[in-house]
Amino acid sequence: MDELPIGRRVAYWRTRRKMSQQVFADRLGKSKSWVDKVERGVRRLDKFSVVYEIADVLQLDVQLLLGKDPQRRPDSINCIDQVEVEEIRAALERYDQISAFFHAPPEPPALPEMRKAVGHAWLTYQHAKYGVLARALPKLLREAQAADTALANTASSAGAAHLLGEVYQIASSALRKLGEHELAWLAGDRGIAVAQRADDPLLAATATYRVALSLMSMGRARPALEVNVNIANRLASGGESGEATEPERLSVYGALLLQGSMAAARIGDMATVRDLLAGADDAARQIGGDQNHYWTSFGPTNVQLHRVATAVELGEGRLAVDVHENLDVEAFSALMPERRAHHYLDVARGYALVGEVSKASEMLLEGDRLAPSEIRCRPLAREVLSDILRRTRGAPPPPVAELAEHMGVGV
Incomplete structure (x- = not known):
């Protein structure tokens, strides 16, 4: 796309941002006719100040808009x-x-x-x-x-x-x-x-729950629940495990149940959440400890992390905090950094739900120390930090203010 005229690049990114010409024009303080002429190359963009304004509205690096590698x-x-x-x-x-x-x-x-x-x-x-x-x-x-x-x-x-x-x-x-x-x-x-x-049925099963996670992210929790449960039920019979070992099959089966519990929590189905977590807990007990078969990080500790995450989705902040505070610290510390930092983000949401804003801040900072990208790069973390800042009385503590600056969240 580097060889395209700048007007065409503006049109491309405006379309990618799902903005009409009118909406884009309104945000720029220009007319729709002005935008149309720019995109068709009839009107030149010869002022850097205007190019920077366009890049800001499109939430885009200005170098990318100019057809160059971003800084x-x-x-x-x-x-x-x-x-x-x-x-x-x-x-x-x-x-x-x-x-x-x-x-x-x-x-x-x-x-x-x-x-x-x-x-x-x-x-x-x-x-x-x-x-x-x-x-x-x-x-x-x-x-x-x-x-x-x-x-x-x-x-x-x-x-x-x-x-x-x-x-x-x-x-x-x-x-x-x-x-x-x-x-x-x-x-x-x-x-x-x-x-x-x-x-490889287990590889297909793990691919299925990646799809289900994407569906959930797009607001389609019910089909995500159905997909996870259907594939988990097929694995439960043992008829599609192929040459897989029992721990591998149980890990993938349990991971599907955990993702299903998250989808059920998203639609407020507490009974299904309980059933799926119980099934995952049983699978984890059969394995005997935390494993990483098929890169699932499945085991008893991950089941507990999902108890926290589902409680948060259901608005049960106190339950989330209680489960977190009773985690096996040694087992938790042995998990991969992404899992632990993701959990700190969930617990931050839990503390925020019960009004313990300072503890919520501590959890975000702990996650940032452990795996900065899991906190600084995720849209969800930005939402959580924004909520914490709104509810903080007076100026936030310097570490929180510094994290907000790094993430571009207004204090």
């Missing part, structure tokens, strides 16, 4: 920016498997190297290094797609499809965290299709 701020280095989103989008929109009918596919990367790269990407996600992950994902997607295309109908086809399915799931998870819900849904949906070719 990343040091304090946002761990967050994703719009250039990276567009690069991931471009990688998701490739259809190389179709062109392979007409041309010989390119030489794929070696699968052992791909496995190492995919494993590293999962760990990067679970350590909440979202900026690092976002910059690696486009290349990883392209290479995994190339391997899947080139190795189709060979002895390595299932392995290549498995790796591509994992990459789609990593992309879906990261994009959802960062507020790119439609792209997250697309990546998750692609993951389901690829997992079926990989002949």
Whole structure:
């Protein structure tokens, strides 16, 4: 898009922001006719002050609007920016498997190297290094797609499809965290299709709950609940576990129940929340401890974290706080940073619900110390911090004010 005239870039980003020309004009203090002329190239944008105003309304880096690489701020280095989103989008929109009918596919990367790269990407996600992950994902997607295309109908086809399915799931998870819900849904949906070719029901099941998470993020909690419960019920029979070990099957089964409990909480169905958490707790007890099969981080501690999260969704702040305060500290400390920082965000919401604003602030700061990207890069965290600041009497404590400045939240 760099070669497009600036007017065309304005039109592109206005459309991406789902603004009509009239709404865009109103926010700029211009006429609709002025916007139309700019977008058609009839009127030149020769004042930097106006270009900066447009970039501000579009919530866009001005360098991107000018067709240049954006200048990343040091304090946002761990967050994703719009250039990276567009690069991931471009990688998701490739259809190389179709062109392979007409041309010989390119030489794929070696699968052992791909496995190492995919494993590293999962760990990067679970350590909440979202900026690092976002910059690696486009290349990883392209290479995994190339391997899947080139190795189709060979002895390595299932392995290549498995790796591509994992990459789609990593992309879906990261994009959802960062507020790119439609792209997250697309990546998750692609993951389901690829997992079926990989002949791995558990991979397909984990792809399913990535899709369900995206559906929830888009406000569609009921279908998310149905998807999670339906696939969990299939796994419960043991008929679709393939060559999976029992801990692997139980981990994926339990993770589906946990995500289902979140969807049930979102629609206010307390009875279903209780049933699904009980089923997940039983699966966790059978496993015996916290595991990370299929990158689920499933186990007894994660069940407790979801008791907190569902309580918050149901408005039961006191229950959320009580469960948090009785966590096994040693087991909690052994979880991956993304899980723990996500939990601190949930607990912050719980303390806010019961009016303990200072404790809510402490939880956000604790999450920020542990995994800054999980707090500073997530739209939900911005909402929580804004609520805390509104309810804080007088000036907020300096650490909270500093976090707000880093996140661009007005004090």
